[in-house]
Amino acid sequence: MPELPEVETVRRGLAPHLEGQRLAKVTLRRPDLRIPFPPDFEKRLAGRRIERLDRRAKYLLAHCDDGAVVIMHLGMSGRFTVIPSEAAPTRLASFVHEAPLAGPDGTGPHDHVIFETDAGTRIVYTDHRRFGLMTLSEEADLEEHRLMSGLGLEPLGEGLTPEALVERLKGRRTPLKAALLDQRIVAGLGNIYVCEVLYRAKLSPRRSSHTVGLARAQALVAAIRSVLTAAIEAGGSTLRDYAHADGALGYFQHAFKVYGREGEPCPDRGCGSVERIVQANRSTFFCPGCQR
DNA sequence: CGATGCCCCTGAGAGC
């Protein structure tokens, strides 16, 4: 699902509805997602004001006025729907595929969390595969939370330099594709954007990570920055049922050069056709002609 | 420590 650009797009869509708002009510419709909700999650958040909505890697972080932070991850299929107070109490079906309308509150069977703000806005978290999570950090230092402490370099942050990347890839014999998916090295890339980054950097997904020196790392860092920046500007990518917080669709999927393009000619050089291979049980798309 | 496979879950689409 959502990789960094999609999570950032969701953050931007939700922020105006959450920042500065007080949560009037929080409702859970099941006890867990990928992990259980913390005890008293609903009570703990009721009455709290959200001061800021941040993002770290693929996590959304809602900072409360009492210092608690709601940590949220969308997994593969998580999404938010904003229902303004004036809207009819039925969901806009256009951005929820096949989701049957259920209870009198207009929620469907995969709507697991409902936030209601003092302004009357409802923010519904939907996640049919339930690989997402929501939990609470009470730590004084958020970075010490177990979900945050192991995260690697923020791809659009200043820490991602070619030198830092070389340092983290050094000594690893794992394929470069797997290393870039490893959130402990660089945090925020997923399957689609790693494929796109490797294509643009002209590096093979099979290349052993330790063979990436400074020159190749420079190409990688440049590709990571440009692909993610362009994807965020496009509002992320829309595949299958994914949509923004406001129901709009991102369009970066039209800019994919290799992802999902098996058999098509290499878009840059026509030097071969895009191949699909399986690495670590996930599809990799690349051009064996120009990616070395 | 590092790398691989399997698992969590639901639904869509292809093929028979």
Next chain:
DNA sequence: TGCTCTCAGGGGCATC
């Protein structure tokens, strides 16, 4: 129509 199989943007855990 209906069954079975594969695949899906994530990540944690066991195992070697």
